[in-house]
Amino acid sequence: MNQSGHIDVKICGLTDETAVAASLGAGADMLGFVFFPPSPRHVDPARAAQLAAPVRGRARIVSLTVDADDLTFDAIFHTLGPDILQLHGRESPERVAQLKTRYNVETMKVIAVREAADLAAVEPYLGVADRILFDAKAPAAASRPGGLGIRFDWHLLAGLDLPRPCMLSGGLDAEVVAAAIGIARPDGVDVSSGVEARPGEKDPAAIARFVEAVRRTERTLGAPSRRKAS
């Protein structure tokens, strides 16, 4: 949450106009497009650009890739022009820095978490990535490294001096997001599976419920700058 109490909401893996409209209508801050062919949410850059046309200026456009090569990024930038690169693979700090310079764009590095020891992976990205996203670590046999609806123990982040800004994801939905925010205290939350009817098919009503649950949580927690010191 920022100083005014706002929590960024990112809806990820959009594949159709109805879900884009639902996300914008609900007041999402970031909309994510997945460029990873094995994913049920994969879109090509031309389709993403069509879907993102109404997004520009209303929410931030996020490109999600997994260890993508320069040709893929060139196509994404040439066609879509994202605001943020979500790097969901094993991109090194050097690669993150290189992409930031090459495209003059904000970067968000994903740190996959299952146990406390996984949090050490953040350190090399401090001062390199603009934003950290803590997501649940996928099982070794999974077909993709995220977007699986898997949770990790949010208490692993509780009370830590987290890198700011940071986001939280992994198995969030409208029912659990308030608890997740209350424990981990991220600056934003990210959801895909939890607002879907089935993998790759977003549910507009679930998107609305999720964003409303986050806004309700913001009101409950209040702005840090206005909280009384105890």
Ligand SMILES: O=C(O)c1ccccc1NCC(=O)[C@H](O)[C@H](O)COP(=O)(O)O
């Ligand atoms: O969505 C995918 O299919 C995907 C593929 C490869 C890497 C990441 C992927 N998704 C990540 C996300 O959608 C979110 O950033 C986040 O992990 C939330 O996922 P979920 O647990 O499904 O809410």
